Amino acid sequence: MSRQLDTGPPTPVQLAGRRCILSLDRPRIMGVLNVTPDSFYAGSRQVALDDALRQGVRLAAEGADLIDVGGESTRPGAAAVDLAAELERVVPVIERLAREVDCPLSVDTNKSQVAAAAVAAGADFVNDISGLQFDPGMAAAVAQSGAGLFLMHTRGRPRSMQQDTGYSDLLGEIIAYLKAAVTQAVTAGISEQRLAIDPGIGFGKSAEGNLEILRRLKELHCLGRPLLLGTSRKSFIGRALGLDNPADRLAGTLATVSLGVAAGAQIFRVHDVKPAREAALMAWAICHQQMP
Template sequence: MPSEYYRPLLQTDMARPNDAVTLASGWTWFNRVEILTRSADPVQIPAADLPVPVLKALSAPRAACAGLDWTRPNLMGIVNTTPDSFSDGGAFLATNDAVTQATRLKEEGADILDIGGESTRPGAETVDSAQEVARTQPVIAALTKAGVGPISIDTRKAVVGAAAVEAGAQMINDVAAFTYDATLADVAAKADVPVCIMHAKGQPKDMQRAPQYSDVLLDVYDFLEARIEACLAAGIARDRIVVDPGIGFGKTLEHNLTLLRGLAVFHALGCPVLLGASRKRFIGTLTNTPDAADRMPGTLAVTLQGYAQGVQLHRVHDILPAKQALDITEAVVRGRSEHD
């Protein structure tokens, strides 16, 4: 557990000073960094004064994996083969409907498709592994046969992950970061597929019952750092790991907003960052939109906030609007001269 945490103060402006450092070969840069601790007020320092390992973690390129190029923002399309997901539960439970939806999202610009067979919404019950396999494996197999991909399996269970990889999945996305089923990490290591590890406090059934933190930003950082070490011990290389702070998973409205304000701190872990906030409850609370399907504009606002903080992967339901928003933003930002 570090005593100091480093949040790069990221910018995209074309008026870039000579001492600017590019974040992970991406589209943002910084020349100052905020140091956070648990016992003192934040202070700022020049990027040049960073400890060498921290500067390297922030500036080193992220190796491409699962067909994803981390020098630009990527979109992960959500396909829930469940009857009870918070936003689209039941809409894609049938294999043919799920395949059609996944194909549509890919055509709209999804860089990777995330197929899930167990709802992890607040209050959700655990799904039997066999049922989860039955929901996801045929979809993944059909998409693989049709050449639609790459595909990520959204699961906490080794049996489901193994079946998905056998069917053609190229990434494992575990909202429990291998704390629910540690052998899922072994599946990923053996198959040599990249993983996404997410922070969640509690189980879906009870995670929203008054979650508390000492410091939500730093507590989540510490958890992800520890889970990266667990992945490394399991044989998963750091350049095969994506981290996700877990917006909405055991967090209050203020917890979510604090994480969104401080997202850039997670780049110091040396891994690509995933942001999954699409249509989530806090957006509905802030905008008085109780129906999740009406939260696309709020989701776009969060997505662009993530872009400004260098987030490399955005997990969203509405691919076409997200792609348009990111494409326009990229056109403005990339109008500047490129810097190494």
């Protein structure tokens, strides 16, 4: 008989998208597809449509459970991208990729018009780094589209978010922010079954703060929503390991994925699908004492 180790309070076993139900009976991997020229990790940049399509197909072949398509870099210090440029970057990719891969697609945007257009083009989920705070029309747009929604905590916009990283109660503020975002979404007509949360590693946090979030990750289960974790190749890993180049941070990323699985996180946003998937499933097998 298998015995599951304690990974915190129970969380939902599925997440609803517009056209799909994402089972969360094991860890799920969200592959990153950046249709941008300035994302922090050069290995993830795919500006040309054909290059983006090839990368999306490769992510799916490596085992991505969903693919997150973004047309605006949200790295610390990044400048905003105007609406027309973001639409031009992401909509053709989603429209074509939806016909090429079997896994669902997500659009990484904080603009309601981009979200609506992306879902119409074939996306099942919207990944809003602002948790509905940057665009007052986002909640209504997602509600009308029928898409699932990832709600992330941040403090300020990417250009300035690292200027204020001090908190008197880091986890308390994140939980309060995400709880308010969930309430806002439900009030707008988005069912809880379509909502997941993300503590926003690297968004308005110090390196030490990011480590604290990972150490206390189980506390986020109090919100009762699936938990997305995005640590892939981020600067706090470089700080901890003395690695300035994001290209050198894969091993550190896999350590955070494994820890996240043990803490009950269910979806992992990564650049490197195959190794992250293997690390997540191995950690899951250990924690649950059964084969995935």
